[in-house]
Amino acid sequence: MEKKIRSFIKPSVLIIDEIGYLNLDTQSAHYLYQIISRSCERGSIILTSNKGFGEWGEMVGDPIIATAMLDRFLHHSRIFNLKGDSYRLKEKHMSTQKQKD
Numbered sequence: 489m490e491k492k493i494r495s496f497i498k499p500s501v502l503i504i505d506e507i508g509y510l511n512l513d514t515q516s517a518h519y520l521y522q523i524i525s526r527s528c529e530r531g532s533i534i535l536t537s538n539k540g541f542g543e544w545g546e547m548v549g550d551p552i553i554a555t556a557m558l559d560r561f562l563h564h565s566r567i568f569n570l571k572g573d574s575y576r577l578k579e580k581h582m583s584t585q586k587q588k589d
Contacts, residue, residue, distance in 0.1 A: 489519065496523045500531040508539035508547050517548035521557050528560045535561070 496502060502523070512520065527533055541558055545551030 493519065493522050493526070497527045497530060502527050502531065502533045504533065504535045506537065507535055508537040508543070511546070512548050514549050517550060517553050517557075520548070521553050524557050525560050528563065533561065 524533065539547055544554035544558060548554045548557065
């Protein structure tokens with residue numbers, strides 16, 4: 489598994505999309521922590537999620553790991569909190585409206 493973790497921390501930009509879509513088991517949470525911990529000082533991480541920071545303990549199954557992960561991840565971060573309808577849902581709605589017309 490160490491080889492796999494090294495492959496994730498190698499890029500200068502790591503993109504983690506839709507974290508929180510599924511809850512992680514304990515082992516996956518530990519691996520994600522290792523990746524974030526080792527990547528955060530080496531390069532940039534772009535992470536998207538529909539979960540607030542307060543929900544990360546439940547998402548990773550351990551509030552201590554979640555706190556440690558967020559501590560490292562948020563240390564040098566810029567947070568963009570986007571609110572509103574999903575672009576996918578908006579496009580679906582527009583498509584449905586065109587079909588009715």
